[in-house]
Amino acid sequence: MRNLKHLLFTLIIGLLVLGLFCPGVYAKKNVVTIGFTGPLSGPAAQYGQDNVAGLEMAIQDINSAGGITVDGKKYTFKLKTYDDHIDPTAAVNNARRLRSRDGARVIFNPVFNTLAPLMQVNQQRGSEFLLMAYTSAPEVDEMKNPNTIGVPPPFSVYVGAYVKYAMDKGWKKCAMVVTLGAYGDGWRKEFKEAWIKAGGEITADQPANYYTETDFSAQLSAALATKPEFMLIGGPSATTALVIEQARNLGFKGGFVMVDQAKINYIAEVGFSGDLNKVNNVMGVCRPLDTAPKELMAPFVERYKRDYGRVATSENTLNYSAMKMIAAAMEAAGSVEDIQAIKAGFSKILPMDPKVNLMPYFGIQDSRLIIAGSVQKVENGQYTQPMATVWWTKTKADFEKAVSKMTDIGAVNVHVPLEGYAR
Amino acid sequence: MFTKPIHTKLFFLALLIAALFLPLYVPDAYMFQIVITSVLFAIATLGMNLILGYTGQASLAHGAFFGIGAYVVAIMTKAGVSFWIALPVSGVVAAVIGFVIGLLAFRTKGHFFAIVTLCFGVILFQVAENWIELTGGQNGIFGLDRPTPIPLPFLGTLEFYSQPAQYYMVLVVLLLTLFALHRIIYSIFGLSFMAIRNNEELADAVGVNTFVTKMISFAMANFIAGIAGGIYATIMGAVSPSAISIMITFNFLIFLILGGMATLPGAVVGAFVIPIIMEVLQFMEDYRMLFFGALLVVVIIWFPMGFVGGLKAINQKIIAWRQSKTSEDSNA
């Protein structure tokens, strides 16, 4: 026993010393390391792992097609992921490690709370990196960080789409049971403002912690007592399914609109075992199958199910696309290290052929990639035709010009200019 | 201190010199980052050591006071106040809120005190999450400016964007904290702290005002936690509810217990060793936390006195072994 104790002690000390002084193995020549730090454990683990999956698939595809050619040299990609369980300290450590030890110049992170401190270090001389921010929080754009690119559209895009949709329906009374959190707070605030401005009424605002709670009857009972015509709900998909189920069980017959984190197809398949009739009158962000040309997306969705055993969501598709765009941007920039050139490369390559990058990304504006925000709902057990919101153009003429250049995904295009973004 | 053997003194001196010149030989920004945060966490852990290690009161709100400090600096610097004013204020605010909480919490003892402080910690966390006007809600407060540069004679100005500057800032505070704690612990105050830890009734019987003494220890611990939190805010450049969460308390607790409770080096060693273990274990990916959980259990069972305690025990064994050997030699 005592010997074992000493052995263990020596082992731990040895491990530490090793960790301290091992200078780190730099990536092999002609291999470009892409970094990821995000929640791979804890309540948001699935979210983080879905992000990683999209990147992995893209890198697989790029590498099996022979990689990229920059400056006459062939490069392949490698993904390095570290878990930060949404702890800012861990996220910064991971980013430092990815940059100094793994040589990554491009680092993905999917949570605003960790993005904020990362934006404090990604400009430090000698250890700059391009931060790929997978967040729809508009605050990222407010920080005007030159070394950051926002991947999904700002969520305000969907706010506009929902307000338009609900007003067209003739609805007036809305109750909100949205997730607590940075992101949920933002949604509640923006939706409330937009909805009241459009002449609607918020009858109840009963946020709930979708990450830690599983019963929402207290909030739902209170919300339903105000007799709303529809409800704004949403957070992680699995819990959102519970909210729908519990609200229906409490007798709610009205409509649901969901914040963009909740995925309608995931809710139908995982929450209700594929029974679409259980999600009638629910509106949310478009399922992946309807966000890109079907002949390209159908095999992707299949493959995701096969390789990861989960339902594909926009976390996979958008990150997949982002990774493909990085590869193309590096080629266009003629560099795998100069991050400003790589960022500038994005405007050269967009819009791309969806055969390459899958998702119909349209361009880049400041630090945010541009893609239409598509929403759809389920009616009579069927997914309806998606509604794609064009938010980045100010004038009708620009809107039509943009639509003529956009990849056709079979959606109805609507023009909802977004304040602060539309030019 | 004077009774300590000369080689111990030399060891600490060498360590100090090594710490002072660290920026010259630290291999990369990653290692540097870990060192900076470890020094920072060591400060807060030392605060916890005062209330838990020396006074025997398991305050599980320690992370909350760290968070309060972080929010105070974030809010004040956002409002345009200089960091150098905001930092001491952060410690004072943490101590004052701690005073109010202590009035209630010290009515309880043992497990009950631990849980009451845990509850206060959770409440403060919820306030940080929900009082959006003050704390920015879950988004927190971000985009903080670095401390105002200090003009140094002959050397230009000291800017806090760089890692070396941040490092020296935390190092100076750590050394000050160590110095202050060393003075406190070997003072009459320190003795009454330890008297309460060892036997509260007895301390009371011999005339120690246990309530006041515990309050003083609590206030000092929270002041230190608040200062550490304030520096954390400026180093991260952003504060969100994660800075005030129960996980922060658990981390400090793990640093302290595994480092070695009721010793000054223990808290510092723990704050270095545990984060480094976590980093080294990154290669295990999905199995990392599984292994870490098991490791925690094994270490606490086998090294109940922490690393510093374990080292001391091994050291004593070596001395004993040497002595037995020399006596054997002389016998031969």
Next chain:
Amino acid sequence: MELFLQQLFNGVMFGSTYAIVALGLTLVMGILNIPNFAHGHLYMLGGYITYFFINNLGIGYWGSLLLSLVVLGFAGVLLERIVFRPLNGQPHINAFIAAIGALIFLESLALVVWGPQGMRIPNPHPQIFQVLGITMEAQRLLVIVGAAVLIILLHLFLKKTTTGTTIEAVAQNREGAMLTGINVNRVSSMTFFISSATAAVAASFLSPIFILSPAMGAVLGMKAFIIVILGGLGSVPGAIIGGYFLGLIEALGGGYISAEYKDVFAFGALILVLAVKPTGLFGKQEG
């Protein structure tokens, strides 16, 4: 009025769960005098084990519940033997750290084995009743009734059987019990078995209406802890009353005052109780 009754119903259902989970914890804390912070994670594991029996082995709901009860009971015994018994006689804070290690381990284990995605057990009782204008799901009624039955059974066990009285004797006075010649180690194992088994029952009751996820035990574990302290360490009636009390406070406070600060009511209530009575509602005079 309808809303009030609905909230009351929710509160009682939650209170039922809290009560049985806290009951298991108060026995363990009373007997070993160690804070088993991993209790909520045992509950989580119980949910997954039930899921495993239903989903992978195709066993019916009630059969799975029973199997899960036994398996988790032994998991609890194992936890006591491996993690807590070696720490006997050391500072309590060390056991607390060990419990944190154990909960990290259990949560990661679930993550590695079952993955991060939420999982559901098909609801065996999907019927819905409307009584007095309030909606009652059959499974929720089952939680309330099942918890009451379990509490009565446990009460009978503790009061009427020799084994039970031994356990309660140790919970109330460890040293005294040792003096009368009770084998404390054996009692410890047994208590851990009962404690974990009740957690498994709670998890099996709730998982058809909720979602299983590796992190689901953390919040419940913390609340159980609070209830135990609120009711008085080692007190069985304290845990039961504390459980229902907390469920009602949350439902009514969350529904009427502020949903954001729902959890604050629970923690605030505890602080208030302890401020008035520092050893909890039913606590012994010395803490």
